[in-house]
Amino acid sequence: MSRYRWHVVPDIAVKIILASLLVFAGCAPVTAANIEKRTSQDGTIVVPWKEGYARYQTLRINSVSGDTLSRHPVVNGQNWVITGLSDGQYRFILSSSDSQTQILSLHVSHYSLTSAFGLFTLGLIMFVYLLVALMKGGRDD
Amino acid sequence: MTDFMLGRETALVILVLFGLAWVGWGWYLGRNNRTIEDYALAGRSVGFAMATATAMATWITSNTTLVAPQLTYQFGVWGMLGYSMAALGLILFAPLAQRIRQLLPNGFTSGDFIYQRYGRFAWAMFIIISLCYAFGWLVSLGMAGGLLLSSLSDLSYLTGMTAILVICVGYTLLGGLKAVIATDFVQSIVIITGVVIVAWVCIDTVGFDTMHTTLTREQPELLNLLFPAAIMFFFNNIFFGIGEIFHSNVWWSRAFAFGPGIGKKSYLTAGLLWLPIPVVTGFIALAASSLNLVPPSADMVGPMVAAKLLGSIGAVFIFVIVFSALASSMDSLLAATSDLLTQDIVKKLFVPDASSDTLLRANRYIVIGLGIGTWCIAAFKLATLGALLNFTGAFVASTIWPIVFGLYQPKLTGRWAGLAMVAGTTCGLIGYFAIGFYVAAIISCGVSLVCCRIGIMQSKDYFQWHELEEKG
Structure with missing residues (x-):
C-alpha cells in the first residue's frame, strides 16, 4: 500500500514539474495564450x-x-x-x-456621461446661438 | 454567396439598363445647352417643384441609405434621430439661399462669395476645405457603389464602384445641371417609395416586440438613451450636416440656379420632407440582430437587412433604390465641384478673360478628371463610409460661422475668417484621431466660433454689402 503511494506521488510531481516547464517555455495551451x-x-x-x-x-x-x-x-x-x-x-x-x-x-x-453631456451642452449652446444669429440676421436684412 | 444575393448576370443587366437610361436622358436634356450658364446653372430659372425635388434628392444620398443604418447600428435610437437632424442643414439654409440670391444675383459659386467678402487668404482656405470635402464625399459615393454591389451580388467592389462613376460622369457630362435636376426628381420618387416599402415589410415581418426583445438581450446600448458615445454624436451630426450644406457649392449653385423667390421655400420644404427619411432607413438596422445578421462592415447593414427581408426580389429593389440615391448625389456633386473648379481655379487663377465656350469646355474636362480621380482614391477603400464622411466633418464645420457672419455680420474680416477655418479644422482633426469620428465636427465648429467672435471684437472694419453686387 505504502509502495503504491510512493508510485503515485512522483507521478503527480512529474506532471506539475512538466506543466510548469511548459508554461515557462511559453507553450501554454492555445486557448490561453x-x-x-x-x-x-x-x-x-x-x-x-x-x-x-x-x-x-x-x-x-x-x-x-x-x-x-x-x-x-x-x-x-x-x-x-x-x-x-x-x-x-x-x-x-x-x-x-x-x-x-x-x-x-x-x-x-x-465614455463617462459627464464628458458626453459636456459635448452635448456645448452643441446645444452653439445651436441656439446659430438660430439667434440667423434670426437676427434675417430681421436686419 | 448568401441566399439573398443577386446573380452576376442579373446585377450586370440592371447596371447596363440603368446606365443607358440615365446617360440617354442626360444627353436628351443637355442637347440645347449653349452657354456656361445653361450648363452650370440651368439658365437660373428652376421652378419650385423641381427645386424642392433636387434639394431633397441630393440630400438623400448614400449617407441616408447606407450610413443612416450604419449609425443606427452603432448608436441605436440616438444615431437614428441624430442622423435625421441633418435636415436642419436644409431648413436653416433656406433664409441663407434667399440672402445669397439677393447679394449675388449673378454669382456662380460659394467661392465667388468668399472671395468677394473676405479676400484671397480666406478664399484659399475655403477652397481647400471645399475640395477636401467634395473629394471625401465623391470617394464615399464611389465606395458606396462598390459596397452595394459586393453586398447584394457576387460582383466585385471595383465593378460596382466603376459602374456608378461611369454612369454619373456620363450623364452629368452630357446634360449639365438640367440633367442632374431632372434625374434627381425621378430618383427622389423611387427612393421615397422604396424606403417606405422596406420599412413596412420590416415591421410586418420582424415586429416591434421581437426587435425590442432581441436588442435588449444582445445590443442593450442601442436602446439606451444614456449611451455616451451616441450623445456625443448627436450634435456632432447636426453641425456636420449644417457645415456640409452651408459651405458646399452643391447647395450654393442651386441657390443661384433657382428662380427668384424660389430658394427659401424650396429648401424649407425639402428639409421638412427629408426629416423622416433617415428614421425610416435607419430603423431597419435595428432588425439586424433579430434576423441573425452581422454585417462584415457596419455600412453594409442596411442593404443586408433589406435584402434578407425581401429575398431575391428585394435585392433588386434595394439595388435600384440605393443606386438612385447614389446617383442623385454623385451627379450633383460632380456638377457643383466642376463649377467650383472652373470658376474659382480656372477662371480666377489661370484664365481671367476666358470665354463662355472655353469655360464650358474646361468644365467638361474637369467632370471627367473628377471621375478618374475619385476612382483612383476609392479603389483603395481606406475607411468605412461613416468614418470617411465624419472625417470631412472636421473640415466643413469650421466654415459654418465664417459663412453666417459673412452674410450677416459686417465686422468679421478675411484674416479672422481664414484663421477660424484653419484652427477649427485642425482642432476637429485632432478630436477625430484622439477621441473618435463622432466629435470632429462639433470641436471644429466650436473652435471656429471662438476665433470668429475674437475677430469681431477686435475688428474696426465694417463691410458694406453693396460692394458684393458691384464686384459681381
Whole structure:
C-alpha cells in the first residue's frame, strides 16, 4: 500500500514539474495564450476574419459569468461588426460540433456621461446661438 | 454567396439598363445647352417643384441609405434621430439661399462669395476645405457603389464602384445641371417609395416586440438613451450636416440656379420632407440582430437587412433604390465641384478673360478628371463610409460661422475668417484621431466660433454689402 503511494506521488510531481516547464517555455495551451485582448469605449468592435476560422460554424459572445448573449453564423471570409454592448467583460468563442476556442476577450467601458453631456451642452449652446444669429440676421436684412 | 444575393448576370443587366437610361436622358436634356450658364446653372430659372425635388434628392444620398443604418447600428435610437437632424442643414439654409440670391444675383459659386467678402487668404482656405470635402464625399459615393454591389451580388467592389462613376460622369457630362435636376426628381420618387416599402415589410415581418426583445438581450446600448458615445454624436451630426450644406457649392449653385423667390421655400420644404427619411432607413438596422445578421462592415447593414427581408426580389429593389440615391448625389456633386473648379481655379487663377465656350469646355474636362480621380482614391477603400464622411466633418464645420457672419455680420474680416477655418479644422482633426469620428465636427465648429467672435471684437472694419453686387 505504502509502495503504491510512493508510485503515485512522483507521478503527480512529474506532471506539475512538466506543466510548469511548459508554461515557462511559453507553450501554454492555445486557448490561453492566443486570446486577443481588446477594449472599447463605444460598445462596438470589429472582429476581423482569420484563415483558421473557416472550420467553425458559430461565433458566440459570452459574458464573464458564462451566459451566452448572442450567437452569429461564421461566413467564410467575412468580419463581424458587433455593436451595442454595455459595460463589462466579454468572451468571443468560435465553436463547431466537436471543438471550440476563445479568440477574443473584450472589455467595454463606455465614455463617462459627464464628458458626453459636456459635448452635448456645448452643441446645444452653439445651436441656439446659430438660430439667434440667423434670426437676427434675417430681421436686419 | 448568401441566399439573398443577386446573380452576376442579373446585377450586370440592371447596371447596363440603368446606365443607358440615365446617360440617354442626360444627353436628351443637355442637347440645347449653349452657354456656361445653361450648363452650370440651368439658365437660373428652376421652378419650385423641381427645386424642392433636387434639394431633397441630393440630400438623400448614400449617407441616408447606407450610413443612416450604419449609425443606427452603432448608436441605436440616438444615431437614428441624430442622423435625421441633418435636415436642419436644409431648413436653416433656406433664409441663407434667399440672402445669397439677393447679394449675388449673378454669382456662380460659394467661392465667388468668399472671395468677394473676405479676400484671397480666406478664399484659399475655403477652397481647400471645399475640395477636401467634395473629394471625401465623391470617394464615399464611389465606395458606396462598390459596397452595394459586393453586398447584394457576387460582383466585385471595383465593378460596382466603376459602374456608378461611369454612369454619373456620363450623364452629368452630357446634360449639365438640367440633367442632374431632372434625374434627381425621378430618383427622389423611387427612393421615397422604396424606403417606405422596406420599412413596412420590416415591421410586418420582424415586429416591434421581437426587435425590442432581441436588442435588449444582445445590443442593450442601442436602446439606451444614456449611451455616451451616441450623445456625443448627436450634435456632432447636426453641425456636420449644417457645415456640409452651408459651405458646399452643391447647395450654393442651386441657390443661384433657382428662380427668384424660389430658394427659401424650396429648401424649407425639402428639409421638412427629408426629416423622416433617415428614421425610416435607419430603423431597419435595428432588425439586424433579430434576423441573425452581422454585417462584415457596419455600412453594409442596411442593404443586408433589406435584402434578407425581401429575398431575391428585394435585392433588386434595394439595388435600384440605393443606386438612385447614389446617383442623385454623385451627379450633383460632380456638377457643383466642376463649377467650383472652373470658376474659382480656372477662371480666377489661370484664365481671367476666358470665354463662355472655353469655360464650358474646361468644365467638361474637369467632370471627367473628377471621375478618374475619385476612382483612383476609392479603389483603395481606406475607411468605412461613416468614418470617411465624419472625417470631412472636421473640415466643413469650421466654415459654418465664417459663412453666417459673412452674410450677416459686417465686422468679421478675411484674416479672422481664414484663421477660424484653419484652427477649427485642425482642432476637429485632432478630436477625430484622439477621441473618435463622432466629435470632429462639433470641436471644429466650436473652435471656429471662438476665433470668429475674437475677430469681431477686435475688428474696426465694417463691410458694406453693396460692394458684393458691384464686384459681381
